[in-house]
Amino acid sequence: MPRYNPATIEPKWQAFWEEHGTFAVPRxxxxxxxxxxxxxxxxxxxxxxxxxxxxxxxxxxxxxxxxxxxxxxxxxxxxxxxxxxxxxxxxxxxxxxxxxxxxxxxxxxxxxxxxxxxxxxxxxxxxxxxxxxxxxxxIFLQIYDTWFDAETQRGRPISELPIPAEVKAQGLDAVRAYQDERRLAFQSHAPVNWCPALGTVLANEEVIDGKSERGGHPVERRPLRQWMLRITAYADRLEKDLDDLDWHEGIKALQRNWIGRSTGAEVDFYIGNTHLAPGDSPGAKWGEARAKCGLPEKPGDDVLRIYTTRPDTLFGATYMVIAPEHRLVERLTTADNKAAVKKYCDTAAAKSDLDRTELAKEKTGVFTGSYAINPVNGEAIPIWIADYVLISYGTGAIMAVPAHDERDFEFAQQFGIEIKPVVQPGDHVPRDEAAQILAGAQVYTEPGVAVNSGDFDGLATAEFKQKITAWLADRGLGRQAVNYKLRDWLFSRQRFWGEPFPILHELNSDNQPTGRIRTVPADQLPVDLPHLEDYKPHGRPEPPLDKAPDEWLYPVIDGVRYKRETNTMPQxxxxxxxxxxxxxxxNETAAIxxxxxxxxxxxxxxxxxxxxxxxxxxxxxxxxxxxxxxxxxxxxxxxxxxxxxxxxxGENNEKMSKSRGNVINPDEVVKEYGADALRLYEMFMGPLEATKPWSMEGVNGVYNFLGRVWRLIVDDKADALALHGSVTNAEPGEDDLRATHRCIKAVTEDLASLSFNTAIARMMELTNHFTKAEVRPKSCLESLVLLLSPFAPHLAEELWSILGHVDSLAYEPWPLYDEALLVEAMKEYPVQINGKVRSKIQVAADADQAAVLAAAKADPRIAELIEGKRLVKEIVVPGRLVNLVAK
RNA sequence: GGCCGAGUGGCGGAAUUGGCAGACGCUCUGGACUUAAAAUCCAGUGGGGGGCAACCCCCGUGCGGGUUCGAGUCCCGCCUCGGCUACCA
The missing domain is CATH 3.40.50.620 (HUPs)
Structure with missing residues (x-):
C-alpha cells in the first residue's frame, strides 16, 4: 500500500540534497x-x-x-x-x-x-x-575612522578632516580632541539603569515601573561613559534614499516618522548675565552687537536658545520652558526658588523616560524666578523648568505658545499663565469655535492668519514663517534650523555576551585613564572575549568585563599600559x-x-x-x-x-504565547503532517503580509491535498509502488491542456506577486480536474509536479522520480504556458437587465460587440423581459458581460 | 493623541483593480464503496421566499449617504478591531 508518507520521503530528499550539494552556490x-x-x-x-x-x-x-x-x-x-x-x-x-x-x-x-x-x-x-x-x-574601526562631511553629505576618513589653524596651534592633544568630537563613533556620558540590589545594569525592557523586572528592586539612573554612533549625520540620506526602495509605503512612512525630520528656527532669547525681572529689556547695545556680529555658532550664557517649528507664533510666547537637565538651570534659578527647583530636578532625574512621558498625564513644572526677553517684541516672559521638554531634542529649551500648542496650553492652564492667541483660524473652523480660540479659551495648532503680531499681522502661517525667520537672521537673533527625532545610537552595553570593542584606553602611572585612546589595529583582530571564572555581577555599574583577568584587561604596548574597553556592542x-x-x-583577509x-x-x-x-x-x-x-x-x-x-x-485568534497555552510547535506539525504540509499550509492561510490565525484543521486540509496529488500519480491500492492506471503517455486533450496551461500561467504570475495562497488554490483546481479524469496525460502531471515543487519540494521530488526521472527537479526548467491554448472557442456572457443578471448566453469567443448584443437580445428569457420596454442604454463589455438598461 | 492596516458565508480567505460576490480550502449534510468503520471517491453547503419540477424572485461584502448602466472595489461622513508609536516644540 504505497500511501503518501512524508515521514519517509522527507528525510530521504533532505539527505539527497545535502549529499549532492544541490543548493551549493558558486562564488x-x-x-x-x-x-x-x-x-x-x-x-x-x-x-x-x-x-x-x-x-x-x-x-x-x-x-x-x-x-x-x-x-x-x-x-x-x-x-x-x-x-x-x-x-x-x-x-x-x-x-x-x-x-x-x-x-x-x-x-x-x-x-x-x-x-x-x-x-x-x-x-x-x-x-x-x-x-x-x-x-x-x-567595521566598527571603519566607523570610528570616519567623520561626516556635511558639505558633501559623505563620510570621509578622519585623516581628511580639515583642522582649523587655531586648533593645530594648541598641539597634538587638541587636534585629537577635535577629531574625536567629529568621528562617527564617539564617547559620551549617558544614563543607564543601575540596580544596586542586583549589582548590574539593566536594559530598558528589564525595568518596569522603576523597579527591576527580576526581584522588583529599585533602579536608579546613572550616567556612564558610553559609545555612541552618529547616525543622525546620515538622517537626511536615510530618509531620502527610501524613495527608490521597493518597500511597502507603510514601512517607509514608519522609518520617515522615526527619523522625524522637522524644519523651523532657532531663536535666541536674551537672559542677561544676572536674573531679569518683568519689565526688563536687553538694552539697545545687545541688539546692535548682535546685528553686527550675527548669530554665534554656540549660544553664550546671556541667551536662551530655543528651537521652534512655529516661529510665526513668536508674538504669542508667554513663557519659556527649559528641560530639568538644561545647563542653565542653576544660572537662571533665583535664590528664593532654589529649593523648589532642586527638588523638581532631582525627582525628574530619578524618573525613567517612560515615567516622564507615557505615565505622566498631568504636566508638572517649577518657576525659576527669572525672565527672558522675546526678541520680536522686547517683552520679558517667565522661564519655567518642566520635564515635558526633553533635553535630548532641539536645544532642550522652548518658547511656549499656549494658544497654539496643546502641551503648552495644558501647562498654561494648570499654572495660570497667560494665553495669547496670534493665529486667526482658517475658514474651516466654525465661527463660535474661532471665537473661543481668539479668546484664548481653546487651543488651535493648525495654520491660519497672523493677528496680534505687529507688522506681521495678516500674513498666512507659511509665509510668516519664512519672513520672520529671515527677519531674525538679519538681526543675528535666529536662523533656520532642522531637527530630527532620531537620536544618535547608544552603541554600548554593560554586558559580557557581545562583541568587545577594539579600543584601548591609555593609563598613566597611577593607572588612571589619560583620556587618550588607541584602536586595536585591524591586523590584530579579533579581540576575543576573555575567560571568566564566573559570570556573576561584580556589583559595580561598570561592565562585567571589568572583572576579566589582567592579561586581557591591561595590555602593554611600547611600554605604555592600556585598559581595554569593557563595554560590549549591542545585539x-x-x-x-x-x-x-x-x-x-x-574570507580571512577581508569582510567581503x-x-x-x-x-x-x-x-x-x-x-x-x-x-x-x-x-x-x-x-x-x-x-x-x-x-x-x-x-x-x-x-x-x-x-x-x-x-x-x-x-x-493562535487558534483562538490571540497572540501565541506560553501563558495563553496556544503555541504551536513546528516539530509536532512536521511529525504529524510532514514539512511539505506545514509549508503549504503556512502559505495557504492567506496573504503573506496579513495577520492570520492558525488552524490545525487547515493543516489537515492541505495535507489531504498533498495526498490527492500523490494518488493522482501513484496507485495507492497496488501492492508495490506503481503509477496510477490512468496515467498515460497519450497526447493530452484540449481541456487538459487548457486547464494545465491556465494553471501554469496563474501560478507563475502569483509567484511573481508573492500571492502564494492563490497559487496553491490554482494547483488544487488542476488536481481536481485530473482527479476526475479517467485519462491523465503524463506531460500535464509533470507540469503540475514542477509547479508544486517550490511549495512541497519533498513530495514533488518523489513524484518526479516515480514519473521516471533520475535527476532532482531542482534545476528542471520551469513550465511555460502557451497563450493560444488558454482560449476557449465559446465564451459565456452574463446578460444583465438594469444591473441584475437575468440570463447567460454562449457566444463565439471572437464575436464582435454587435454580435454579442444581438445574441443577448435574442436570448428567449431576455427577449421576454425586455418585451414592451424601452432600451435606454446597451452596454457590452468585451469578454465580460452585457448590461441592458430598460424602462 | 498620531501613523499604518483591516472589516466579505459557520471559519480561513478569493474577486483580472469599476463588470456574474463568495474561487480554493475547512466545517457540516447526503450518497457510493464496505459485513461495519476508517480511508477514498461523488454531490450539496450565504440568508429568505415561491414552485411537482427544470427553475424563478427578493436580500446580502461593518454603518449612513453619494457618483455610475453597473460599487466589495471610487468619493464624503461615521463605527469597530488589530499593529506600531507616543509630550520631538
Whole structure:
C-alpha cells in the first residue's frame, strides 16, 4: 500500500540534497543573480516558532522557482546569537554563554533542515563566531575612522578632516580632541539603569515601573561613559534614499516618522548675565552687537536658545520652558526658588523616560524666578523648568505658545499663565469655535492668519514663517534650523555576551585613564572575549568585563599600559552586516571580497517580521551607507525589496504565547503532517503580509491535498509502488491542456506577486480536474509536479522520480504556458437587465460587440423581459458581460 | 493623541483593480464503496421566499449617504478591531 508518507520521503530528499550539494552556490553568479534573504533568527531556547517558517517558506519558494527559471540564486541562513538569555543562563550555571548558544543553534539548525529549505548551508554564520565578529570589530574601526562631511553629505576618513589653524596651534592633544568630537563613533556620558540590589545594569525592557523586572528592586539612573554612533549625520540620506526602495509605503512612512525630520528656527532669547525681572529689556547695545556680529555658532550664557517649528507664533510666547537637565538651570534659578527647583530636578532625574512621558498625564513644572526677553517684541516672559521638554531634542529649551500648542496650553492652564492667541483660524473652523480660540479659551495648532503680531499681522502661517525667520537672521537673533527625532545610537552595553570593542584606553602611572585612546589595529583582530571564572555581577555599574583577568584587561604596548574597553556592542551590531558576510563567509583577509560584493548586491528580496521595520533596518542601512562612503560596498542601499510577513495568531485568534497555552510547535506539525504540509499550509492561510490565525484543521486540509496529488500519480491500492492506471503517455486533450496551461500561467504570475495562497488554490483546481479524469496525460502531471515543487519540494521530488526521472527537479526548467491554448472557442456572457443578471448566453469567443448584443437580445428569457420596454442604454463589455438598461 | 492596516458565508480567505460576490480550502449534510468503520471517491453547503419540477424572485461584502448602466472595489461622513508609536516644540 504505497500511501503518501512524508515521514519517509522527507528525510530521504533532505539527505539527497545535502549529499549532492544541490543548493551549493558558486562564488560568483552564473548569469542573472538573485539574492534572497531571510531575517536570520535569534536562536532562543524555545526553538523555532511557527512564525519563522512563514517567511522562510515564502523565500524558499521564490528561490526554488527562480532556480528553475534559470537564475543564479544565493539563499543563506545563519544566527543572530548574541543576547541576554544566554548570559543569564551563564550567570546561573557558571557555564560559558557560548555553550548554551551553540546548543540552541544546533536545535534551530536541525529544525530548519527538517523543513527542507534550500539554503546553502556552507554559508552558515553566527554573529557569535569569533571569525565573524572579527569583522564586526573591523567595521566598527571603519566607523570610528570616519567623520561626516556635511558639505558633501559623505563620510570621509578622519585623516581628511580639515583642522582649523587655531586648533593645530594648541598641539597634538587638541587636534585629537577635535577629531574625536567629529568621528562617527564617539564617547559620551549617558544614563543607564543601575540596580544596586542586583549589582548590574539593566536594559530598558528589564525595568518596569522603576523597579527591576527580576526581584522588583529599585533602579536608579546613572550616567556612564558610553559609545555612541552618529547616525543622525546620515538622517537626511536615510530618509531620502527610501524613495527608490521597493518597500511597502507603510514601512517607509514608519522609518520617515522615526527619523522625524522637522524644519523651523532657532531663536535666541536674551537672559542677561544676572536674573531679569518683568519689565526688563536687553538694552539697545545687545541688539546692535548682535546685528553686527550675527548669530554665534554656540549660544553664550546671556541667551536662551530655543528651537521652534512655529516661529510665526513668536508674538504669542508667554513663557519659556527649559528641560530639568538644561545647563542653565542653576544660572537662571533665583535664590528664593532654589529649593523648589532642586527638588523638581532631582525627582525628574530619578524618573525613567517612560515615567516622564507615557505615565505622566498631568504636566508638572517649577518657576525659576527669572525672565527672558522675546526678541520680536522686547517683552520679558517667565522661564519655567518642566520635564515635558526633553533635553535630548532641539536645544532642550522652548518658547511656549499656549494658544497654539496643546502641551503648552495644558501647562498654561494648570499654572495660570497667560494665553495669547496670534493665529486667526482658517475658514474651516466654525465661527463660535474661532471665537473661543481668539479668546484664548481653546487651543488651535493648525495654520491660519497672523493677528496680534505687529507688522506681521495678516500674513498666512507659511509665509510668516519664512519672513520672520529671515527677519531674525538679519538681526543675528535666529536662523533656520532642522531637527530630527532620531537620536544618535547608544552603541554600548554593560554586558559580557557581545562583541568587545577594539579600543584601548591609555593609563598613566597611577593607572588612571589619560583620556587618550588607541584602536586595536585591524591586523590584530579579533579581540576575543576573555575567560571568566564566573559570570556573576561584580556589583559595580561598570561592565562585567571589568572583572576579566589582567592579561586581557591591561595590555602593554611600547611600554605604555592600556585598559581595554569593557563595554560590549549591542545585539544590533551583528545583524547590521550579516547579509554581506553571507556572500563571502570564509574570507580571512577581508569582510567581503569586493568582486563578490559587486556581483551579488543588493539584496533582491528581504523578508522578515515587521517588528524590525524601524531599528534593525535603520541601523543596517546606516552601516551600509558608511561602508558605501568608505568604498567597502558598491550600492547605497542594501535591501532593494522588503516584505514583512504577517503575524500568525493562535487558534483562538490571540497572540501565541506560553501563558495563553496556544503555541504551536513546528516539530509536532512536521511529525504529524510532514514539512511539505506545514509549508503549504503556512502559505495557504492567506496573504503573506496579513495577520492570520492558525488552524490545525487547515493543516489537515492541505495535507489531504498533498495526498490527492500523490494518488493522482501513484496507485495507492497496488501492492508495490506503481503509477496510477490512468496515467498515460497519450497526447493530452484540449481541456487538459487548457486547464494545465491556465494553471501554469496563474501560478507563475502569483509567484511573481508573492500571492502564494492563490497559487496553491490554482494547483488544487488542476488536481481536481485530473482527479476526475479517467485519462491523465503524463506531460500535464509533470507540469503540475514542477509547479508544486517550490511549495512541497519533498513530495514533488518523489513524484518526479516515480514519473521516471533520475535527476532532482531542482534545476528542471520551469513550465511555460502557451497563450493560444488558454482560449476557449465559446465564451459565456452574463446578460444583465438594469444591473441584475437575468440570463447567460454562449457566444463565439471572437464575436464582435454587435454580435454579442444581438445574441443577448435574442436570448428567449431576455427577449421576454425586455418585451414592451424601452432600451435606454446597451452596454457590452468585451469578454465580460452585457448590461441592458430598460424602462 | 498620531501613523499604518483591516472589516466579505459557520471559519480561513478569493474577486483580472469599476463588470456574474463568495474561487480554493475547512466545517457540516447526503450518497457510493464496505459485513461495519476508517480511508477514498461523488454531490450539496450565504440568508429568505415561491414552485411537482427544470427553475424563478427578493436580500446580502461593518454603518449612513453619494457618483455610475453597473460599487466589495471610487468619493464624503461615521463605527469597530488589530499593529506600531507616543509630550520631538
Amino acid at each position: 560568483l553568479p552564473d548569469g542573472d543573480k538573485l539574492y534572497v534573504l531571510d531575517m536570520f533568527p535569534y536562536p532562543s531556547g524555545d526553538g523555532l516558532h511557527v512564525g519563522h517558517p512563514e517567511g522562510y517558506t515564502a523565500t524558499d519558494i521564490v528561490c526554488r522557482a527562480a532556480r528553475m527559471q534559470g537564475k543564479s540564486v544565493v539563499h543563506p541562513m545563519g544566527f543572530d546569537a548574541f543576547g541576554l538569555p544566554a548570559e543569564e543562563h551563564a550567570i546561573k550555571t557558571g557555564e560559558h554563554p557560548r555553550i548554551q548558544t551553540e546548543k540552541n543553534i544546533a536545535t534551530f539548525r536541525r529544525q530548519l533542515k527538517s523543513l527542507g529549505f534550500s539554503y546553502d548551508w556552507q554559508r552558515e554564520i553566527a554573529t557569535t563566531d569569533v571569525e565573524y565578529f572579527r569583522w564586526t570589530q573591523w 544590533w551590531a551583528g545583524s547590521c552586516w550579516y547579509y554581506l558576510r553571507f556572500l563571502d563567509p570564509r 571580497d569586493p568582486e563578490i560584493e559587486k556581483a551579488w548586491m543588493p539584496i533582491d528580496l528581504y523578508v522578515g517580521g515587521a517588528e524590525h521595520a524601524v531599528l534593525h533596518l535603520l541601523y543596517a542601512r546606516f552601516w551600509h551607507k558608511v561602508l558605501f562612503d568608505r568604498g567597502v560596498v558598491s550600492t547605497p542601499e542594501p535591501f532593494q525589496k522588503l516584505v514583512n510577513q504577517g503575524m500568525i495568531l
